[in-house]
Amino acid sequence: LASEMGLSQALISTYEQRKVLNDDVIEHFAKALNVAPELIKELEEDPVTVIIENNTFEKGSGAAYYNVINNNPDPVDRLIELSNEKTALYERILELEKEKNALLEKLLRNEK
Known part of the structure; x- marks a missing residue:
């Protein structure tokens, strides 16, 4: 220097x-x-x-x-946030699967 x-x-x-x-x-x-x-x-x-x-x-x-x-966020807070997002996505997938199964059951009943 x-x-x-x-x-x-x-x-x-x-x-x-x-x-x-x-x-x-x-x-x-x-x-x-x-x-x-x-x-x-x-x-x-x-x-x-x-x-x-x-x-x-x-x-x-x-x-x-x-x-x-x-502006670095706390890594633990970010992990919790990501975990909550993941849980919400799994819950949404579960709801969609239930709706799909209900529609399939309805279609099967209508075919009989």
């Missing part, structure tokens, strides 16, 4: 230890990382909460990236 920005590693380290960076420095880092400055400004203290798989972000794409992360 230091060589990409044309700075020394020591200067990068001092920037890392600061709590607040001015906008010019943030823009310089964003340009070197090929990300939107807003993405850097919105980063949280805990680096585990941010996962960047590649550096293909474009201007304005940081917000969409965060929406993807924050």
Whole structure:
């Protein structure tokens, strides 16, 4: 990163230890990382909460990236929802089978 920005590693380290960076420095880092400055400004203290798989972000794409992360549904809730849908489908199939059997019985009675 230091060589990409044309700075020394020591200067990068001092920037890392600061709590607040001015906008010019943030823009310089964003340009070197090929990300939107807003993405850097919105980063949280805990680096585990941010996962960047590649550096293909474009201007304005940081917000969409965060929406993807924050809108993950609870897997257990999703499993319960899918189970309920499956049960409803089986109940509907059972109803249709009963209707089909009733029609077949009616046809058999009419043939006799």
